[in-house]
Amino acid sequence: MTINGSTQLFAIAGNPVHHSLSPVMHNTAFQALDYNGVYVPLHIIDIQAGVQGMRHLGFRGASITVPHKEAVLSLADEIDDTAKDIGAANTLVFTSADTGRSKVKAYNTDWIGSNRALEQHIALKGSSALVLGAGGAAKAVAYGLLRAGAEVTVCNRTQSKAEDLARSLRCNWISLQNLQSYTGDILINTTTVGMTPHTDQSPFPGEGLCRFQAVMDIVYAPLETRLLREARKQGCRTVDGLAMLLYQGVEQFRLWTGQEPPVQLMRQALITALPA
Numbered sequence: 151m152t153i154n155g156s157t158q159l160f161a162i163a164g165n166p167v168h169h170s171l172s173p174v175m176h177n178t179a180f181q182a183l184d185y186n187g188v189y190v191p192l193h194i195i196d197i198q199a200g201v202q203g204m205r206h207l208g209f210r211g212a213s214i215t216v217p218h219k220e221a222v223l224s225l226a227d228e229i230d231d232t233a234k235d236i237g238a239a240n241t242l243v244f245t246s247a248d249t250g251r252s253k254v255k256a257y258n259t260d261w262i263g264s265n266r267a268l269e270q271h272i273a274l275k276g277s278s279a280l281v282l283g284a285g286g287a288a289k290a291v292a293y294g295l296l297r298a299g300a301e302v303t304v305c306n307r308t309q310s311k312a313e314d315l316a317r318s319l320r321c322n323w324i325s326l327q328n329l330q331s332y333t334g335d336i337l338i339n340t341t342t343v344g345m346t347p348h349t350d351q352s353p354f355p356g357e358g359l360c361r362f363q364a365v366m367d368i369v370y371a372p373l374e375t376r377l378l379r380e381a382r383k384q385g386c387r388t389v390d391g392l393a394m395l396l397y398q399g400v401e402q403f404r405l406w407t408g409q410e411p412p413v414q415l416m417r418q419a420l421i422t423a424l425p426a
């Protein structure tokens with residue numbers, strides 16, 4: 151890759167950001183398509199200053215990650231309707247970047263990533279889905295499912311957050327005590343339970359997994375979490391955490407470049423870059 155005066159700048163802005171796999175995914179795509187762009191991790195503590203800085207430096211696009219996905223909305227000139235509905239953005243597109251008077255539009259591609267990842271394995275319309283967790287990721291996943299015509303129920307350790315999420319998206323919630331009695335087609339873990347180093351943990355009892363047709367975990371370290379391993383053994387279709395990361399990135403790439411991204415190469419780059 152040659153960086154020159156015409157190179158387009160892209161970044162992931164977050165705190166922390168050093169572990170992010172997005173740079174390897176997007177830079178692989180740029181190289182494969184011979185697109186003159188470079189994507190760098192930016193450790194940003196003050197997102198207002200960060201967005202201002204990217205505007206002035208002529209950035210074309212940015213991924214926004216923890217903890218800035220909600221705060222960034224107030225810094226955009228325009229907000230895509232779905233980002234408004236979810237209340238969070240993970241993508242910025244800067245227009246007129248060369249003129250120094252760039253405009254910023256905020257999007258959310260997390261819900262698209264989650265839907266695409268699941269749709270490879272199961273039809274969403276008319277299905278019933280249980281979402282574990284009630285944070286930002288849960289909201290995007292639940293929004294996507296509802297938009298695809300699924301019936302959604304959320305369950306969270308802190309019940310009041312599940313109730314709030316259910317109220318804002320107009321879906322169902324259940325208490326942890328009633329988790330075992332839930333029956334449905336799809337189970338999605340959006341919590342950090344099972345993530346390295348706590349790989350012996352699972353957010354759902356193994357013996358109950360046979361009730362679901364498909365199980366997705368958004369945790370990708372390890373790639374096969376205890377939840378996915380137990381689900382696979384019980385005959386469920388499983389969707390690993392790289393799938394959502396990949397497809398949200400694929401959609402970002404389309405928004406930034408207008409080009410069709412090399413999806414398989416991007417997934418391979420993610421797998422290669424995963425910590426051992």
Ligand code: ATR
Nearest residue numbers: 283284285286287288306307308311340341342343
């Ligand atoms: P994100 O934006 O990635 O979704 P978040 O907003 O911090 O992150 O949400 C993390 C989710 O994981 C929350 O639903 C959290 O539950 P609480 O609302 O009770 O905090 C859930 N979570 C994290 N650690 C958990 C644990 N050990 N057991 C159960 N749920 C956990």
